[in-house]
Amino acid sequence: MTEDFVDVGVLPCTLDGGVAARAAIGLVVLGIDQTMELEFRRLMPLDGVGLYATRVFCDNEITPETLRAIGPRIAPGTELIMPGQHLDVVAFGCTSATMTLGEEAVFAEIRKVRPGIACTTPITAAFAAFQAMGARRIGVLTPYAPEVNAIVRQYLDSHGVKVAAFGTWNKVLDPEAARISLDSVEEGVARLAAATPLDAVFVSCTSIRLSERIEQIERRAGLPVTSSDHAMAWHCLRLAGVNDTVPGAGRLFDLTLEGARAAA
Known part of the structure; x- marks a missing residue:
């Protein structure tokens, strides 16, 4: 051991609520999506709100057939988001696939691996x-x-x-x-x-x-x-109990849910 080396040993520390002290939001993003994560981060500049994304394969072409093919990939994608850790909401990020599959079918896929969690989609x-x-x-x-x-x-x-x-x-x-x-x-x-x-x-x-x-x-x-992204970012926050207004985010972000339609 050299003379200029000092081992200070195990140091005391405290644990706080972490990145997601207020809310932990999971996001299922299409593999080719270039926009959603950027939009969400612009719309959620809030301390204590954690955003955790995963990606699922999809085709470049937007057709009814390629949209239907996304369905079986939702649960495996969701399973990759913070395994074993608490999430408040999971959002599935494809508007046209949700309308092709149906909201309840999307929620069912998410809840295969996150039973009972609050879910949302763009629509x-x-x-x-x-x-x-x-x-x-x-x-x-x-x-x-x-x-x-x-x-x-x-x-x-x-x-x-x-x-x-x-x-x-x-x-x-x-x-x-x-x-x-x-x-x-x-x-x-x-x-x-x-x-x-x-x-x-x-x-x-x-x-x-x-x-x-x-x-x-x-x-x-x-x-x-x-x-799609704007509404879903707002809905994720509100479902997670975060009712902050977000300056510059438009009229919707001044509003709370107040009985608006949500997946419980």
């Missing part, structure tokens, strides 16, 4: 957001091709959502959807808002960016705007 969160905002006439903007848009329209209609305006960028490849510019999102929302009276606009697809320009987009449209 579950959107329904909760509409309810919290008191929005009845909804404008819907998507990047999807016609056959997926048909699933979206049917699902919303069957769940009592009045779709008063609909627009699409008609993309088949998810990596292209991820590159739709914020200018295009702002213009698309504004066109829907100008087409007919609306209570809110929902931008469907977790690949679409919104958070960094949400306030400007809402000001131009003159009404509340949310998206």
